[in-house]
Amino acid sequence: MTRLTLERQQVWIYLAAIAAGLALGSAQPALAPALEALLWPALVLLLYVTFVQVPLLHLRDAWRDRRFVAAVVVGNFVLVPLAVWALLHTLPDDAPLRLGVLLVLLVPCTDWFVTFSALGGGNVPRAVTVTPLNLLLQVLLLPAYLWLMSRPGTDHGLLAAFSPAVLAPALAIVGVPLAAAALTERWVEARAAREVWRERMAWLPVPLLALVVLLIAGAQVGAVRAALPQLAGVVPLFVAYLVVAAAIALALARALQLPADQGRTLAFSLGTRNSFVVLPLALTLPAGWELTAMVIVVQSLVELFGMLAYLWWMPSVFRTRDGRGPRHS
Numbered sequence: 656m657t658r659l660t661l662e663r664q665q666v667w668i669y670l671a672a673i674a675a676g677l678a679l680g681s682a683q684p685a686l687a688p689a690l691e692a693l694l695w696p697a698l699v700l701l702l703y704v705t706f707v708q709v710p711l712l713h714l715r716d717a718w719r720d721r722r723f724v725a726a727v728v729v730g731n732f733v734l735v736p737l738a739v740w741a742l743l744h745t746l747p748d749d750a751p752l753r754l755g756v757l758l759v760l761l762v763p764c765t766d767w768f769v770t771f772s773a774l775g776g777g778n779v780p781r782a783v784t785v786t787p788l789n790l791l792l793q794v795l796l797l798p799a800y801l802w803l804m805s806r807p808g809t810d811h812g813l814l815a816a817f818s819p820a821v822l823a824p825a826l827a828i829v830g831v832p833l834a835a836a837a838l839t840e841r842w843v844e845a846r847a848a849r850e851v852w853r854e855r856m857a858w859l860p861v862p863l864l865a866l867v868v869l870l871i872a873g874a875q876v877g878a879v880r881a882a883l884p885q886l887a888g889v890v891p892l893f894v895a896y897l898v899v900a901a902a903i904a905l906a907l908a909r910a911l912q913l914p915a916d917q918g919r920t921l922a923f924s925l926g927t928r929n930s931f932v933v934l935p936l937a938l939t940l941p942a943g944w945e946l947t948a949m950v951i952v953v954q955s956l957v958e959l960f961g962m963l964a965y966l967w968w969m970p971s972v973f974r975t976r977d978g979r980g981p982r983h984s
Contacts, residue, residue, distance in 0.1 A: 676872025755950025
């Protein structure tokens with residue numbers, strides 16, 4: 656099996672992992688504390704091997720193509736938040752549900768969007784160079800977005816849920832692997848022969864994410880059953896988001912006259928979200944907020960199916976005309 660084959664089959668791997676986790680949790684409910692304890696080291700390792708694939712020390716490289724960077728930044732951090740705010744009005748008054756949607760849709764992906772860009776005929780070098788910029792901006796802007804989009808008197812507990820007791824471990828779970836990945840990148844780039852280590856670690860995100868969702872499903876099987884109506888109800892919103900993201904990408908690509916391959920890359924950037932980077936925030940929330948993490952997992956599954964549709968759709972949406980601009984077929 657090649658790594659590309661593994662990545663193409665990842666949606667089925669995750670579905671099988673969730674089914675296995677639900678079966679295990681149902682058959683052996685006493686295992687829930689052990690599964691939850693295993694979840695944290697698995698999540699830290701997943702974040703580390705994911706961050707290792709991001710060129711964290713090459714943020715300056717992202718600015719070489721100003722038009723493409725402008726499209727990515729405006730799309731991900733201006734137009735997408737506006738779209739998410741509009742979609743939020745379709746949700747019921749359920750703070751954990753709304754928080755899950757906000758957390759996952761406001762942060763652009765920094766890993767598998769590169770894979771889908773490659774599979775969908777995008778511009779992989781530009782996808783790679785823009786990932787550290789996306790990561791930096793989402794970390795800086797997410798708190799502001801959450802504050803702006805929480806409705807006084809309605810999402811009464813949304814921001815209050817992020818107490819120092821919640822934020823400290825969540826930031827450590829993200830910050831430690833991020834720092835370790837930056838050190839690893841410096842170590843790898845010191846000698847060309849060490850690049851093989853990064854290539855070997857590129858095999859790990861899919862099986863590790865499968866392990867993480869298995870552990871979540873096994874540890875939270877009771878909460879998953881109780882939340883099925885809410886989880887099913889949020890699926891149409893995530894599907895609508897994928898359609899809106901594609902429309903935003905097409906409009907930006909036309910406005911900025913991006914070549915077709917860059918337009919496809921932009922679409923995959925806007926369509927994919929950074930689900931397991933915000934997952935630590937959701938998993939450290941206090942009792943009563945379990946639905947938030949489940950919403951994030953559901954979004955990642957809807958997104959993966961959506962990316963299969965994008966792989967078929969984007970090459971026809973962004974088709975070369977006179978060598979530059981995209982056109983809608």
